[in-house]
Amino acid sequence: MRLSFTIGHGVPKFSLFLRPTLSRHLHRPIYSSSTLPSPTSQNPQTPLFLRPPTHRATFSDLRKWQNWAKTLALSVGSSFVDMDNGPDSTLLCRELKWLIEDVTEDGSISETLHNEEPERTVRLRVGLEELYKLWKQRIEERRPFQYIVGCEHWRDLILCVQEGVLIPRPETEKIVDLVGDLFSDNQGLREGLWADLGTGSGAIAIGIGMILRNSGRVIATDLSLLALEVATFNVQRYGLQVSAGRGKKRAVFLFSDVIQLRQGSWFEPLKDVEGKLAGIVSNPPYIPSDHISGLQAEVGRHEPRLALDGGVIGMNDLLHLCKGAASMLHSGGFFVFETNGEQQCKFLVEYMETEAGDNFYNVNIVPDFAGVPRFVTGFRK
Amino acid sequence: MGMRSHSWRNLLKRFQSVFPTNPNSKSYGNGSSIVFIIVPPPIAASSPSFLRSFSSTELQPQLSANIIRIMEQRLSAIEHRSASLQNLINQPEASPADYARANKELRKLRTSTDLISKLRAKQKEIDGLKLLMSESSEDNDMLSMATEELGQAIEEEKRLQNFLLKSLLPKDAADERDCILEVRAGTGGEEASLFAMDIFKMYEKYSQKKGWKFEVVDLTESDLKGYKEASAAISGADVYGKLKFESGIHRVQRVPVTEKSGRVHTSAVSVAILPQADEVDVQLRNEDLRIDTYRSGGSGGQHANTTNSAVRITHIPSGIAVAIQDERSQHMNKAKALKVLCAKLYEMERFRIQSSRSKLRSEQIGSGDRSERIRTYNFPQGRVTDHRVNITHHAVNDVMEGENLDVFIDALLLQQEMDALTSFSSSQQN
Ligand SMILES: C[S@@+](CC[C@H](N)C(=O)[O-])C[C@H]1O[C@@H](n2cnc3c(N)ncnc32)[C@H](O)[C@@H]1O
Numbered sequence: 001m002r003l004s005f006t007i008g009h010g011v012p013k014f015s016l017f018l019r020p021t022l023s024r025h026l027h028r029p030i031y032s033s034s035t036l037p038s039p040t041s042q043n044p045q046t047p048l049f050l051r052p053p054t055h056r057a058t059f060s061d062l063r064k065w066q067n068w069a070k071t072l073a074l075s076v077g078s079s080f081v082d083m084d085n086g087p088d089s090t091l092l093c094r095e096l097k098w099l100i101e102d103v104t105e106d107g108s109i110s111e112t113l114h115n116e117e118p119e120r121t122v123r124l125r126v127g128l129e130e131l132y133k134l135w136k137q138r139i140e141e142r143r144p145f146q147y148i149v150g151c152e153h154w155r156d157l158i159l160c161v162q163e164g165v166l167i168p169r170p171e172t173e174k175i176v177d178l179v180g181d182l183f184s185d186n187q188g189l190r191e192g193l194w195a196d197l198g199t200g201s202g203a204i205a206i207g208i209g210m211i212l213r214n215s216g217r218v219i220a221t222d223l224s225l226l227a228l229e230v231a232t233f234n235v236q237r238y239g240l241q242v243s244a245g246r247g248k249k250r251a252v253f254l255f256s257d258v259i260q261l262r263q264g265s266w267f268e269p270l271k272d273v274e275g276k277l278a279g280i281v282s283n284p285p286y287i288p289s290d291h292i293s294g295l296q297a298e299v300g301r302h303e304p305r306l307a308l309d310g311g312v313i314g315m316n317d318l319l320h321l322c323k324g325a326a327s328m329l330h331s332g333g334f335f336v337f338e339t340n341g342e343q344q345c346k347f348l349v350e351y352m353e354t355e356a357g358d359n360f361y362n363v364n365i366v367p368d369f370a371g372v373p374r375f376v377t378g379f380r381k
Numbered sequence: 382m383g384m385r386s387h388s389w390r391n392l393l394k395r396f397q398s399v400f401p402t403n404p405n406s407k408s409y410g411n412g413s414s415i416v417f418i419i420v421p422p423p424i425a426a427s428s429p430s431f432l433r434s435f436s437s438t439e440l441q442p443q444l445s446a447n448i449i450r451i452m453e454q455r456l457s458a459i460e461h462r463s464a465s466l467q468n469l470i471n472q473p474e475a476s477p478a479d480y481a482r483a484n485k486e487l488r489k490l491r492t493s494t495d496l497i498s499k500l501r502a503k504q505k506e507i508d509g510l511k512l513l514m515s516e517s518s519e520d521n522d523m524l525s526m527a528t529e530e531l532g533q534a535i536e537e538e539k540r541l542q543n544f545l546l547k548s549l550l551p552k553d554a555a556d557e558r559d560c561i562l563e564v565r566a567g568t569g570g571e572e573a574s575l576f577a578m579d580i581f582k583m584y585e586k587y588s589q590k591k592g593w594k595f596e597v598v599d600l601t602e603s604d605l606k607g608y609k610e611a612s613a614a615i616s617g618a619d620v621y622g623k624l625k626f627e628s629g630i631h632r633v634q635r636v637p638v639t640e641k642s643g644r645v646h647t648s649a650v651s652v653a654i655l656p657q658a659d660e661v662d663v664q665l666r667n668e669d670l671r672i673d674t675y676r677s678g679g680s681g682g683q684h685a686n687t688t689n690s691a692v693r694i695t696h697i698p699s700g701i702a703v704a705i706q707d708e709r710s711q712h713m714n715k716a717k718a719l720k721v722l723c724a725k726l727y728e729m730e731r732f733r734i735q736s737s738r739s740k741l742r743s744e745q746i747g748s749g750d751r752s753e754r755i756r757t758y759n760f761p762q763g764r765v766t767d768h769r770v771n772i773t774h775h776a777v778n779d780v781m782e783g784e785n786l787d788v789f790i791d792a793l794l795l796q797q798e799m800d801a802l803t804s805f806s807s808s809q810q811n
Contacts, residue, residue: 167686299683
């Protein structure tokens with residue numbers, strides 16, 4: 001039995017807006033490593049680049065750390081690649097540069113670090129000691145770089161992420177492109193109501209929300225409370241939801257909100273909009289259960305299983321979504337689902353064209369930029 | 382001895398070859414000529430303001446009778462056109478479309494027509510003064526006053542004529558665009574990469590001084606932290622118009638930091654300046670593009686977590702490919718690659734149009750011959766020489782700091798203007 005379903009049916013629908021002080025918590029700076037919440041805490045952590053530069057170090061000490069970190073990165077060689085398709089030294093060195101960018105007050109310093117006066121001090125967003133710890137975690141524990149810096153650059157967005165929330169993948173950027181292309185010649189869909197199911201950090205919902213701005217609306221859902229908190233942080237940072245925390249349940253959008261967040265399993269929190277959706281987008285968990293143990297360490301050891309495990313053949317959630325799509329979409333509505341690759345895509349197209357009744361047209365497989373058949377798209381008749 | 386002797390003699394020589402000034406010669410074409418009064422500044426050859434003042438006051442082209450005649454023809458054509466447009470607009474039965482079109486054209490002519498009416502007023506004043514002088518040949522006071530005023534009025538007329546002429550000269554429509562800067566290390570190994578970095582930073586500092594925005598697009602570092610290749614997007618006022626002359630081979634002579642024996646090496650860096658363009662400018666079609674991304678073996682998607690978001694875009698019809706890896710998201714890498722690709726396609730198209738035009742135009746500087754050696758930076762002698770205008774500036778370190786690049790750029794702009802004048806007068810003759 002999968003974790004997601006036991007939780008999904010057991011937990012009462014939770015409203016995020018029970019805690020009006022949430023947003024204040026989100027912006028509260030974290031001053032030292034000792035106050036860092038543990039990864040299991042439900043409080044979203046502030047990504048490094050948003051913390052105040054309250055720490056100091058001399059350039060010579062920072063450089064010492066950099067040299068140490070670089071040596072560590074170089075010692076990796078291609079061993080991670082051989083082991084599980086992990087990062088090689090070149091990539092780790094680039095990450096090191098980005099870490100310096102995020103952690104120093106003046107991010108561009110990473111370029112000139114070796115030319116600076118050794119005794120001058122530089123302002124940092126975490127202490128040097130913490131930097132040693134973080135880079136050790138990166139190399140020795142294979143903690144994902146994005147969890148180290150607390151953010152992922154995705155499309156033109158910088159999204160806060162942390163343990164317990166899936167790091168958005170570059171492949172998924174294309175879902176927003178597909179929806180954006182649709183809007184350019186279908187004003188009706190642009191003004192409609194959209195749903196991003198299993199929103200995680202909020203990536204797809206925010207990507208679409210930025211395009212919709214003042215026309216349509218997006219409901220973003222997830223089963224994970226932590227994911228919803230992180231998504232709320234990101235949604236608010238991009239000004240797509242101004243009015244958090246009014247009332248216990250908000251079934252209606254406030255005027256200024258482009259995105260509304262709801263907790264629950266797949267279509268369950270969307271009963272009130274059945275048959276009214278202009279579009280459904282989702283990147284549900286799709287990895288077959290027995291692949292999980294062999295995943296790249298950054299993924300298998302650190303990312304939430306709830307976000308990855310799609311059951312025996314990885315299609316539990318995809319099939320559930322496909323089944324529900326017909327009743328949720330209005331006529332002419334659009335869907336796009338991300339999949340594990342060619343096999344899953346073909347399976348879903350077959351399903352949508354035959355078993356899902358005569359409900360869909362223009363069902364297509366769209367490849368990602370690496371050429372892998374990745375998405376299934378189509379329209380409700 | 383440095384810039385003064387070199388540059389003046391050289392510019393003068395060049396102008397004389399373009400605009401022969403010997404009035405007795407019967408053979409120089411159809412009589413078009415421009416006389417330049419050149420007054421070399423008294424001192425300080427390396428004064429940075431030297432060329433600026435040079436191009437404004439000391440060097441005031443005196444337009445030959447022939448150029449003035451050609452210009453007059455153009456001016457009256459403009460006056461005619463503007464009058465008939467005005468007429469059309471005043472007609473009550475003009476259709477809204479005609480009205481709008483006429484209005485738009487009139488607006489475009491406005492700068493010229495304003496200048497023309499100023500010129501006409503000045504010319505009327507001159508006629509009046511001349512008349513006055515002929516009528517008051519006995520009144521000495523009056524005569525001297527009128528003479529003085531006439532002198533001023535004629536000066537003013539010349540100024541207006543020069544101004545008008547400039548506005549009539551063909552402009553490169555791309556001058557106002559932003560640009561893409563590409564610097565590539567050439568011959569000379571590691572030293573060339575280090576110099577490529579220096580040159581890249583020189584443009585960065587120059588851009589800062591100009592108040593332009595300088596965004597690094599992509600960097601490929603060499604082993605010693607130089608740049609094998611570097612590109613940037615520069616935006617601001619008239620960026621392309623100012624920087625376009627920087628395209629070409631920049632040569633460096635210095636003792637490389639890697640050289641133990643202290644021997645001077647020569648290496649080279651190539652610079653390309655491309656006007657920025659968008660998908661519409663180059664009529665880019667999605668189906669002409671192939672986009673490749675890094676693929677970390679395996680199935681990708683949720684299986685993999687990589688921070689490698691490199692993107693390569695290939696324009697299938699031309700085979701041009703651009704790869705960008707420095708941004709932290711794939712989307713941003715893609716956007717940058719597309720920007721550079723559009724600039725390249727636009728440049729190709731410009732080059733195609735240009736080379737199908739007259740030879741004269743394609744020979745002009747700034748036409749983007751990347752293989753031409755345009756400048757030498759000699760560190761032991763502390764000088765920078767631009768080989769096209771043959772100007773030497775004796776403060777190589779200032780130049781590298783983005784300080785005195787204008788010395789060269791202004792001279793090249795001036796030269797461009799001269800070239801335009803040549804084609805203006807020759808185009809009217811045949
Ligand atoms: C692969 S992640 C995608 C996250 C995000 N959309 C993205 O693309 O980065 C799948 C998401 O689905 C959520 N999820 C898993 N089971 C769910 C369920 N039964 N109902 C709703 N969401 C679920 C997970 O918490 C996770 O955030």
